[in-house]
Amino acid sequence: MAASGKLCTFRLPPLPTIREIIKLFGLRAVKQLSQNFLLDLRLRDKIVRKAGNLTDAYVYEVGPGPGGITRSILNANIAELLVVEKDTRFIPGLQMLSDAAPGRLRIVHGDVLTYRVEKAFPNHVRRRWEDDPPNVHIIGNLPFSVSTPLIIKWLENVSLKNGPFAYGRTKMTLTFQKEVAERLVATTGSKQRSRLSIMAQYLCNVEHLFTIPGKAFVPKPEVDVGVVHFTPLTQPKIQQPFKLVEKVVQNVFQFRRKYCHRGLGMLFPEAQRLENTGKLLQLADIDPTLRPIHLSVMHFKSLCDVYRKMCDEDPQLFTYNFREELTQKRRKGQEKGDDAENCEC
Numbered sequence: 360m361a362a363s364g365k366l367c368t369f370r371l372p373p374l375p376t377i378r379e380i381i382k383l384f385g386l387r388a389v390k391q392l393s394q395n396f397l398l399d400l401r402l403r404d405k406i407v408r409k410a411g412n413l414t415d416a417y418v419y420e421v422g423p424g425p426g427g428i429t430r431s432i433l434n435a436n437i438a439e440l441l442v443v444e445k446d447t448r449f450i451p452g453l454q455m456l457s458d459a460a461p462g463r464l465r466i467v468h469g470d471v472l473t474y475r476v477e478k479a480f481p482n483h484v485r486r487r488w489e490d491d492p493p494n495v496h497i498i499g500n501l502p503f504s505v506s507t508p509l510i511i512k513w514l515e516n517v518s519l520k521n522g523p524f525a526y527g528r529t530k531m532t533l534t535f536q537k538e539v540a541e542r543l544v545a546t547t548g549s550k551q552r553s554r555l556s557i558m559a560q561y562l563c564n565v566e567h568l569f570t571i572p573g574k575a576f577v578p579k580p581e582v583d584v585g586v587v588h589f590t591p592l593t594q595p596k597i598q599q600p601f602k603l604v605e606k607v608v609q610n611v612f613q614f615r616r617k618y619c620h621r622g623l624g625m626l627f628p629e630a631q632r633l634e635n636t637g638k639l640l641q642l643a644d645i646d647p648t649l650r651p652i653h654l655s656v657m658h659f660k661s662l663c664d665v666y667r668k669m670c671d672e673d674p675q676l677f678t679y680n681f682r683e684e685l686t687q688k689r690r691k692g693q694e695k696g697d698d699a700e701n702c703e704c
């Protein structure tokens with residue numbers, strides 16, 4: 360008789376609960392590492408379920424800690440799970456899980472910010488960028504201090520189609536502080552609209568799946584947690600280098616309450632600021648009195664395209680940094696003052 364899908368389904372054998380594991384291995388949360396554990400099995404299963412169909416998937420879990428979400432992933436009929444954990448104290452507990460799921464769980468003691476995942480999974484899972492996403496998924500409940508820099512790094516990887524996106528349009532399901540989750544999905548005109556909204560939305564389809572109340576974690580963080588799902592787009596909405604987009608977006612949002620021309624002006628040296636800002640806005644066909652939160656991704660596309668042309672015409676423009684110019688100006692002012700004090704006339 361042919362084996363049915365159901366008969367092949369893998370389930371972990373009965374194991375001590377996560378609470379018991381924490382006790383057994385003396386895994387008190389370390390405040391400096393912002394460790395907050397999710398003990399509610401239904402919520403862990405919900406995160407994994409919302410990540411999509413994981414049957415035969417290769418999954419990369421970042422920050423497994425005592426292994427709660429890890430268990431839910433292992434029960435989702437995956438092909439293989441790779442976990443990267445920085446804190447050595449969690450390794451024996453994870454090893455126990457690995458023994459309970461032979462050949463399915465690979466444990467790396469390392470740092471997600473530096474771990475190179477692009478060679479971790481077999482070649483056959485790779486898909487062309489234009490095709491459907493590969494059966495590779497990233498899932499993680501990381502400390503907030505890591506998840507924001509990590510998503511910026513991964514968004515740059517999306518733009519370069521490298522790192523975890525060397526496999527194709529790898530999907531990600533990650534937790535963030537609720538306010539950050541709201542910024543990631545904020546639409547044009549909304550009060551949470553920020554640098555992160557543009558950087559995420561020009562490269563990915565971003566969805567705030569659900570919110571977990573802070574009280575569901577042990578120890579309880581000060582804030583609620585948002586679970587966010589990312590699917591890289593086949594075509595980025597802005598087709599310019601990531602660093603260039605980042606520079607334009609950062610400059611605009613540094614004066615988020617002012618008209619957008621204020622932040623855009625900072626892209627140009629003071630001597631030609633007025634003239635070049637006017638040129639940029641005119642060629643991009645943008646109203647200078649729009650506020651940053653009212654700029655759509657398409658507005659940013661126009662701005663980045665024109666700014667790129669201006670950088671091509673003046674190769675020094677891209678490296679210009681208004682803060683450096685300001686520091687130099689202050690230093691010169693100070694030197695002048697010193698000279699005047701030392702003058703014997």
Ligand SMILES: C[S@@+](CC[C@H](N)C(=O)[O-])C[C@H]1O[C@@H](n2cnc3c(N)ncnc32)[C@H](O)[C@@H]1O
Pocket residue numbers: 392393394395396397398421422423424425426427428443444445446449469470471472500501502505
């Ligand atoms: C918020 S806890 C979550 C633990 C577990 N996934 C859960 O949901 O209960 C974050 C975990 O990420 C780990 N971690 C923090 N920074 C990390 C890094 N840079 N690389 C890998 N793991 C990290 C912590 O040690 C901790 O186990």
